[in-house]
Amino acid sequence: MTVLHLADEGEAADLAAFLSRLLHYDRAAAVRLQASGTALAVFGRPPSFEVLAIRAVRLAKPYENGLDVTLDVTVSAGELLESVDEAGATARVPGVITGPPWAGVLPPRGGWRPEPGLPASDVLRGLVLAAVAEFRTRTEELAPERRGRSELDRIGREIWTRTVGETGLPVRAVHAAQSLGFLRGGEPALFSSGPWLRLRTPYGSVAVRRAGLGALGLSVR
Numbered sequence: 426m427t428v429l430h431l432a433d434e435g436e437a438a439d440l441a442a443f444l445s446r447l448l449h450y451d452r453a454a455a456v457r458l459q460a461s462g463t464a465l466a467v468f469g470r471p472p473s474f475e476v477l478a479i480r481a482v483r484l485a486k487p488y489e490n491g492l493d494v495t496l497d498v499t500v501s502a503g504e505l506l507e508s509v510d511e512a513g514a515t516a517r518v519p520g521v522i523t524g525p526p527w528a529g530v531l532p533p534r535g536g537w538r539p540e541p542g543l544p545a546s547d548v549l550r551g552l553v554l555a556a557v558a559e560f561r562t563r564t565e566e567l568a569p570e571r572r573g574r575s576e577l578d579r580i581g582r583e584i585w586t587r588t589v590g591e592t593g594l595p596v597r598a599v600h601a602a603q604s605l606g607f608l609r610g611g612e613p614a615l616f617s618s619g620p621w622l623r624l625r626t627p628y629g630s631v632a633v634r635r636a637g638l639g640a641l642g643l644s645v646r
Contacts, residue, residue: 427496427518429465432483437511440467443480443629444506446605447471456505457528458518460487460496469502470527474601477532479630485514499524532623532632537616542592546608546626549589553603556584556596593635594622602631 431437447454450471457468465482487496496518504519544552563580564572585597592615602608602624611627623632 429460429487429516429518430485431514431516432463432485434511434514436483437509437514437516439628440480440482440516441506441509441511442606443467443469443478444502444509447478447502448506450474452503454502455499455522455524455528456502457499457524457531458496458505460484462487465496468528468531470525471601471605474597474604474631475633476598476601477527477632478601478605478607479532479632481629499528532621533618536618537623538618540592540615540617540622542590543594543613543615543624544589546611546613549599549613550603550608552589552596553600556587556600560584592622594624595633598622598624598631598633602626602629605629605631607631 431440444454444456444467447456447469450473454469454471459466459468463484463486465484467480467482469478469480470476471478487494498518498521500519501522505516508517508519510516543549560581564577567576585595585600587596588594589596589599594615599608602613607613607624607626607629609628613624613626616623616625620634621632622635623630
């Protein structure tokens, strides 16, 4: 079985925390792993936010036998989490699964350019808190007969599809970054590549297509 040697205990703990958060939103979550050299990228898609979440993990070496080859597989997030040994800073790669459709649609590796206008992290956290409060207030004000799933979804879509200033980044992407623990420190930055926007922080990234992940014209990798 393939064993990943993580750079240190901290990397192992951060990987476990990221997987745990994904599983909080989807107990059957899958993740796509891409490793080359001493870098591992872990991609997930928390369904509540309709974004791709990316956690970069530093490796001490790619595999147990030290072979300099690449890894690109889709696996169960739960099984990967169970294999993480924080004290030993290792993780075993579970058996490959048939990935969900999003696993074949990843942001490009290169061609990213900085985008202006992104507020500081404390402002972004404030936007999320305000949006959550607005959703709660508006839904609580609904008459009981109108408090159905379709009306709740309509209000949610209206709030979470708003953009952050003139950046084009939907507020739901910031909400995802906050919920996944990516906005806990350091200043975020915004990048674009083709139709993709990427909110990058020192703890992880959230990527979203301007036209939505379900749009036509996606590149499959």
